[in-house]
Amino acid sequence: MNTVALSESGRLTLPIEVRRKLGLERATQVEVELDGETIILRPAIVLRREDAGAYTPEHRGLLSRAHSDSSEGRVQQLTEAELKTLAA
Secondary structure, rough: OOOOOOOOOOOOOOOOOHHHHOOOOOOOEEEEEEEOEEEEEEEEEOOOOOHHHHOOOOHHHHHHHHHHHHHHOOOOOHHHHHHHHHHO
16 A cells, blocks of 8 residues: 655645556546545546537447347348438
8 A cells, every 4th residue: 555645735646556557647637536535536538528428328328239239149231322321
């Protein structure tokens, strides 16, 4: 276990072993969560506002269903022409 100290400005420096294990590089944003007296840090994924719709619970549910269908062999191959008719 490592011990770290807060600077006067409240900054905390994570030891290199921890940063490497988590894959944290310079300027990585980190989520902070409190669980009682425990501080939980995890790398954050920051999205552009216009991309956020792709990560709604409804969209994630659709993606999960699609991945499940695909992994269980429920797929259909379409030609480019057939795809164009779907888009029309």
